[in-house]
Amino acid sequence: MGRWEPNAxxxxxxxxxxxxxxxxxxxTTVAEIAKRAGLTERTFFRHYADKREVLFAGAGALQELFVSAVAGAPGSAAPIEAVGAALEAAAVVLQERRDSARRRQTVIAANAELRERELIKLASLSAALADALRQRGVADTAAGLAAEAGIAVFKIAFERWLDETGxxxxxQLIQESLDELRDVTAGRPSAER
Known part of the structure; x- marks a missing residue:
C-alpha cells in the first residue's frame, strides 16, 4: 500500500x-471499514473521529452552504424566504446523491444513537440558520422561528424525496413544503400534494 492514496x-x-x-x-468495525477501502485504520482516524462520523461528514459543508445562501439572499427577502433560498441551494447539491442519501438514512433509521446524532445535526443547522438571519438584522425570536420552521420543511421534504421514485x-418538494407551511400559518386548508 502506498503512502498516499487518492480519494481516501x-x-x-x-x-x-x-x-x-x-x-x-x-x-461493523473501523478495521473492517479501512480494510474494505484498501486503507489503514490510521488513515481512517486521520479523516474521522469514529465510525459514526462517516455518516455525518457533510454536515459542516451543508451548514456553510445554508449560511452563505441566507447571507446572499436579497435584502428585501423575508426571513422564511431567506431560509427557503438556503434550502433550495442545498437541494441543488443533494439532488445527485439520492441513492447514497437513501442508504445513509436506512442506516440511521436502524440505530438509536445515529438517530440522536441526526437530531443534533439538524439542531446545529437550525442554530446556524438563526445566527445567519440575526446577521441580516432579523429579531431573535423571528430568526429562531424561521430557522426551526425551515429545518422542519427541509426534514419533511427530504423524507418525501427519499420515499419517492424520482x-x-x-x-420541488422543498417548495411544496414551504407552500404548505404558508397555508398552515395563514389558516388556509392545505390539500395533500
Whole structure:
C-alpha cells in the first residue's frame, strides 16, 4: 500500500456505508471499514473521529452552504424566504446523491444513537440558520422561528424525496413544503400534494 492514496475519504465513506448496510452499524468495525477501502485504520482516524462520523461528514459543508445562501439572499427577502433560498441551494447539491442519501438514512433509521446524532445535526443547522438571519438584522425570536420552521420543511421534504421514485426533485418538494407551511400559518386548508 502506498503512502498516499487518492480519494481516501470518499473510499472510506463508501466502504462504511456498504458495510453498515450489509452487516449493520453496530457489527461493523473501523478495521473492517479501512480494510474494505484498501486503507489503514490510521488513515481512517486521520479523516474521522469514529465510525459514526462517516455518516455525518457533510454536515459542516451543508451548514456553510445554508449560511452563505441566507447571507446572499436579497435584502428585501423575508426571513422564511431567506431560509427557503438556503434550502433550495442545498437541494441543488443533494439532488445527485439520492441513492447514497437513501442508504445513509436506512442506516440511521436502524440505530438509536445515529438517530440522536441526526437530531443534533439538524439542531446545529437550525442554530446556524438563526445566527445567519440575526446577521441580516432579523429579531431573535423571528430568526429562531424561521430557522426551526425551515429545518422542519427541509426534514419533511427530504423524507418525501427519499420515499419517492424520482417523480419530483428535492427542490420541488422543498417548495411544496414551504407552500404548505404558508397555508398552515395563514389558516388556509392545505390539500395533500
Amino acid at each position: 475519504r470518499g473510499r472510506l465513506e463508501q466502504a462504511a456505508l456498504e458495510l453498515y448496510i450489509e452487516r449493520g452499524y453496530e457489527q 417523480r419530483r426533485s428535492l427542490a
